[in-house]
Amino acid sequence: MTESVRRAVTADERKFAQRCARGRVVVIDDDAEILSALATLLDFEGYACETYPSAPAYLQALSDDRPCFPGPCCVLCDVKMPELDGLELQQRLAALEHAPLLLMSGASGALEAVSAFRAGALDFLIKPIDADVLLQAVVKALAVSLERQRARGRRHDLVARMAALTGKERAVARLAARGRLNREIAVELDIALRTVKLHRQRAMEKLGANSVVDLARIADEGGL
Amino acid sequence: MITIDIRTTYIIVALLYLILPTVAWIVLAGQQSRAVVLWCGGGLLTGVGFGLIGLRGNIPDWVSYAVANLALFVATLLRAQSLRLDLAVPWRARWMALAALAFIVIFECLRHGRQDELLRLQFVFSVWAALLLHLAALAVRIGRAEHSRSALWIARAYLLVILAVLYRMFSLLAGRGSNILASGPDTQLLGFSLVLAAVVGHFGYVGLALDRSMRREIDAAAARARAEESHRLGERIAQWDRRRSLGEMSASLGHELNQPLTAILTNAQVARRGIQTGRFDKEQLLELIDKIAQNTQRASRIIERIRDFIRPMPVRRESVELGHVVREVAELVADEAKSRKVAIYSVLPECRVWVSGDPIQLSQIVLNVLRNAIEAVALVSRREVHVDVRRQDERALLSIRDSGLGLAPEVMAKAGTPFFTTKPEGLGVGLSISRTIAEQHGGKLTIGNAEDGGALVELALPLLPVGTEAVP
Numbered sequence: 001m002t003e004s005v006r007r008a009v010t011a012d013e014r015k016f017a018q019r020c021a022r023g024r025v026v027v028i029d030d031d032a033e034i035l036s037a038l039a040t041l042l043d044f045e046g047y048a049c050e051t052y053p054s055a056p057a058y059l060q061a062l063s064d065d066r067p068c069f070p071g072p073c074c075v076l077c078d079v080k081m082p083e084l085d086g087l088e089l090q091q092r093l094a095a096l097e098h099a100p101l102l103l104m105s106g107a108s109g110a111l112e113a114v115s116a117f118r119a120g121a122l123d124f125l126i127k128p129i130d131a132d133v134l135l136q137a138v139v140k141a142l143a144v145s146l147e148r149q150r151a152r153g154r155r156h157d158l159v160a161r162m163a164a165l166t167g168k169e170r171a172v173a174r175l176a177a178r179g180r181l182n183r184e185i186a187v188e189l190d191i192a193l194r195t196v197k198l199h200r201q202r203a204m205e206k207l208g209a210n211s212v213v214d215l216a217r218i219a220d221e222g223g224l
Numbered sequence: 225m226i227t228i229d230i231r232t233t234y235i236i237v238a239l240l241y242l243i244l245p246t247v248a249w250i251v252l253a254g255q256q257s258r259a260v261v262l263w264c265g266g267g268l269l270t271g272v273g274f275g276l277i278g279l280r281g282n283i284p285d286w287v288s289y290a291v292a293n294l295a296l297f298v299a300t301l302l303r304a305q306s307l308r309l310d311l312a313v314p315w316r317a318r319w320m321a322l323a324a325l326a327f328i329v330i331f332e333c334l335r336h337g338r339q340d341e342l343l344r345l346q347f348v349f350s351v352w353a354a355l356l357l358h359l360a361a362l363a364v365r366i367g368r369a370e371h372s373r374s375a376l377w378i379a380r381a382y383l384l385v386i387l388a389v390l391y392r393m394f395s396l397l398a399g400r401g402s403n404i405l406a407s408g409p410d411t412q413l414l415g416f417s418l419v420l421a422a423v424v425g426h427f428g429y430v431g432l433a434l435d436r437s438m439r440r441e442i443d444a445a446a447a448r449a450r451a452e453e454s455h456r457l458g459e460r461i462a463q464w465d466r467r468r469s470l471g472e473m474s475a476s477l478g479h480e481l482n483q484p485l486t487a488i489l490t491n492a493q494v495a496r497r498g499i500q501t502g503r504f505d506k507e508q509l510l511e512l513i514d515k516i517a518q519n520t521q522r523a524s525r526i527i528e529r530i531r532d533f534i535r536p537m538p539v540r541r542e543s544v545e546l547g548h549v550v551r552e553v554a555e556l557v558a559d560e561a562k563s564r565k566v567a568i569y570s571v572l573p574e575c576r577v578w579v580s581g582d583p584i585q586l587s588q589i590v591l592n593v594l595r596n597a598i599e600a601v602a603l604v605s606r607r608e609v610h611v612d613v614r615r616q617d618e619r620a621l622l623s624i625r626d627s628g629l630g631l632a633p634e635v636m637a638k639a640g641t642p643f644f645t646t647k648p649e650g651l652g653v654g655l656s657i658s659r660t661i662a663e664q665h666g667g668k669l670t671i672g673n674a675e676d677g678g679a680l681v682e683l684a685l686p687l688l689p690v691g692t693e694a695v696p
Contacts, residue, residue, distance in 0.1 A: 030562075031483045033519055037490035040512070044494055044503070080479065080563050106479035128486040131493035 006067035019048035020069035023142040026099070028052045028089070029078040034127075038076070041131055047138070055089040072099075072149060074122075074141035076134075079105035079112050087112065090121060100141045100148075104129060158222040164206045170224065172196055173203035176212065177219035233415030234278030237422055241271030244426035252433050259309040263429055266302035269295050274418070289335060293348055294328045300355040307362035311369070327351065345396055353389045356382050366432070370439075374431030381417075381424035388417035458660060459539055465657050466588055467534050469595065476559035481526050484519040491515045529556055532584065533591075539582045543688055546579060546586070546613045546620055547572040553590040554611070557598065561609070564602040568594070570611040577613055577620045578688040581665045586685075589661055589669065592654040593624045593681045599647070600628035600679060615687060619667075622683040630673040639671045 008017040025047050027038050035051045042049040048071070052058040055077065077089055090101050103116045104125040113124045122144060123137040165173065168191075175185045182200065186193045207222075209215040218224070245267030252260050276283065276292035301320050308314045334344035360382040367375030388410075395410040470477065495512040498504030504512075529552060550570055561568050579586075594609065601607040608627040615621070631639060638644040639655055655671065662669040667685035674680035 031487070033487040033515070033522070034483060034490070037487045037494070037515065041490055041494045041497075044497060080559075106482040127482045128489040131490060131497070134490075 006069050008069065016048060017069040019046060020071040022046050022048075022071065023138065023145075024048040024050065024068070024071055024073040025138055025142075026050045026052065026058060026073065026075045027077075028055055028058050028075065029104075030054060031078075034078075038134075041134070042138070045135060045138075058089070059092065072142040072145035074099045074102060074138060074145055076102045076104065076125075076138070079103050079116070087115060090116065100144045102137050102141055155221070158207075158218060161207050161218075162222050162224065165203055166199075168195075169199045169203040169206070172199040173207065173215065174219065174224050176200055176203075177216045177224060179212070179216070230411050230415055231278055231280075233412075233419070234274050237415065237418045238271045238273075238275035238278055240419060240422040241267050241274060244422055245271070248426050248430050248433075251430050255433060255437050257309075259306045260433060262302045262306035262309065266299040266306060267426065269299035269302065270422075273299060290328060290332060293331055294324065297327050297351065297355070298324050300352065300359065304355060304359050304362060307359065307366060310366055311362065342396060346393060349389050349393045349396075353386050353393070356386050356389070360386065363428075370432075370436070372432050372435050374428045374435060378425050378428035378432070381421040381428065384417045385414075385421045388414040455539075458664075462585060462588060462657055462661065463534070463536055465592075465654060466584070469588075469591055469654070470530060470534055473557070473560055473595075476563055477526070477530060477556075479563070480559040481523060484523040484526070487519040488516050488523070491519070526555075533587065537584060539585065541580060541582065543578050544581050544583045544586055546577045546622055546685075548576075549583065549586050549590055550611055550613055550622065553587050553594060556587075556591065557594055560595070561598050564598060564607070566598050566601050566607040566609060568598075568609045568611065570613075572613050573615070577615055579620045579665070579667075579685040580688050581685070582661075585661045586665070589658040589683055590622070590624075592658045593683075596654065597624055597626035597628070597679065597681075601626045604628055616684075618687055620685045620687045622685075623680060624682075625674045625680045626678040628678045630677050630679050631671070636672060 006017075008014040025042050027035055027042070027049060028051075029035050029038070030053055032053070035053070039049045039051050048069075050061075052061065058075075075089075075093065079087060087103075090103070093099075093101060100122040101120075102123045102125060103112075103121045104127055105112055106127050116124050122141050125134060125137060162170070168189075171189060172185055175188065176182075180188070182193055182196045185200075186196045189196070204210075204215060207215065207218050209218055245264040248267070249260070249264040252264075273292045273295035276288050276295065280288040280292075301315075301323065305315055305320065330347065331344065334340060334347060360379040363375045363379035363382065366372060367379060392410040392414050395408065491512050495504070495509055495516075498509060498512070533556070550572065554568055554570055557568070590611075594611070597609045601609060604627065606627045610623075610625045612623045612625070613620070635646055641656060644656075655669075659669045662683055662685070665685055667683060670682045670684070672680050672682075
């Protein structure tokens with residue numbers, strides 16, 4: 001997420017933070033009645049809900065970069081809107097590597113649906129939307145969001161760990177991850193076997209790897 | 225051989241000429257045109273003239289000669305003028321007065337100056353014969369033009385009189401008595417022909433006039449039927465055009481209708497969950513139910529608007545507020561505009577602009593023009609349509625201006641003519657129907673380009689006078 005993390009201070013904020021932890025749903029529709037109905041439903045289901053009357057309004061809010069509580073997030077957006085429609089928003093959000101997008105529309109456009117899925121929308125909901133269908137889609141989208149957040153968290157973590165390695169440790173770890181024996185590494189890097197063992201142990205500790213297999217996975221993910 | 229007293233003949237002719245024009249006048253009371261007045265007036269004057277001649281010897285000479293002959297001359301002139309009016313080639317009144325003056329001057333000169341009775345009679349008869357010949361010719365022209373046998377009978381009657389007059393003139397030249405009241409076959413024939421002409425002439429004229437009024441009624445009925453037919457056809461075409469428009473808009477109208485339905489469904493499902501779990505209080509539930517009711521009304525308004533638009537309704541005449549028409553149509557096309565990313569800006573005046581007309585047909589004009597504008601701007605990047613309602617010079621003016629490319633000159637020349645279209649799937653009826661509707665409302669639809677390039681369509685309608693708008 002690009003948003004910075006916010007801390008809860010008051011009791012209300014703590015409640016809201018709890019909702020955010022369950023999931024934050026951004027709803028965008030130019031119809032005020034639909035916005036209000038969807039917000040009531042999501043609120044009732046215990047989610048944090050933000051509503052915007054148009055896609056530009058949401059992009060504006062994003063660019064303000066207000067701090068928000070941690071938690072998964074998804075965007076539920078109407079396809080057909082005056083200034084910038086759902087499909088265009090999707091293209092912009094894709095560039096931002098943002099929360100998964102759910103698009104909703106009247107039954108009118110099979111074409112819209114196809115292009116929405118091609119561009120990576122998680123689901124395409126047809127209005128009027130049944131509450132169960134909508135909530136299932138939201139649950140799925142939030143799970144995807146959470147997964148993406150975790151993956152990114154791991155990547156962040158890994159990058160930090162990689163940064164902690166010294167040059168020699170990194171070189172040793174890279175070769176070890178490729179399945180070389182200590183002896184071979186010592187010959188290749190032209191250092192003592194004991195030094196290789198020392199660097200290897202330190203690198204394993206710093207990267208949090210318990211075995212060579214672990215090390216290989218981490219090296220793969222972190223691009224060692 | 226039976227001889228009729230010639231004086232009696234003249235008196236009978238005089239009476240006939242007094243009675244028959246009066247009868248004709250009464251019969252034709254329904255259609256008192258100037259021609260009828262002149263014809264009947266001429267008839268009465270003829271009666272007076274013959275009466276005065278018939279009374280010759282019992283009344284002063286100047287009356288029985290000068291006045292009688294002048295009366296007969298003027299009477300014939302008037303009848304000729306009556307027929308000329310029907311043929312739309314009247315004489316000028318001044319020339320007729322001059323002719324009458326010249327006639328009486330010559331007549332008096334001949335009577336007093338030359339003391340030549342033969343010459344005077346020849347003069348009177350030849351003038352009279354000439355005038356009657358003209359009259360007969362006019363009657364023939366009318367008879368041919370209007371296929372009226374009555375007019376031809378008038379001509380025949382007058383031809384008989386002319387023949388009698390000519391016969392009388394010959395016998396005068398042959399040396400027969402110059403006294404007009406002298407009895408002889410010539411005067412007998414003249415008297416007989418005059419009686420016949422009086423009867424046939426008047427009945428013929430009445431017949432001619434009745435023929436005409438009947439033909440007029442038939443023509444009027446045919447014209448009414450034609451007008452009604454084209455009116456009904458126009459109404460059906462207009463209605464068909466409205467259906468077509470809405471048909472083309474059905475996808476966006478469906479979407480439009482889907483919005484309140486979506487809100488209703490979600491609100492209802494939230495309420496159900498709230499009740500099931502007992503987590504909603506009464507206030508919250510009431511709020512949800514209110515929202516459901518509001519959105520139901522919103523949906524029904526949309527349906528109502530569509531139904532109003534395509535319902536076959538006879539054309540009405542009522543007070544219509546142009547701003548209201550614009551608002552309704554803007555709602556109708558709102559979704560179509562939205563999906564094409566077109567912004568519609570409408571400027572409505574603070575005080576209402578009332579016109580008289582059919583609200584649906586006026587909406588149809590606005591819809592046709594507005595949809596054209598939306599289509600036009602969908603081709604460019606700046607997509608704006610400006611609708612403006614105002615009063616201008618005692619007229620209500622509605623203008624729709626778009627930010628499109630405007631109309632090419634060859635398109636502008638043909639825009640609004642039936643079946644002219646620039647769209648691959650268009651039929652070219654929308655603007656032509658709109659123009660017809662505008663004209664039926666006493667207004668005008670102008671199609672052109674705005675100064676800054678886009679198309680500008682203006683609808684001008686007569687403004688309803690202030691204070692009458694409340695009365696439909």
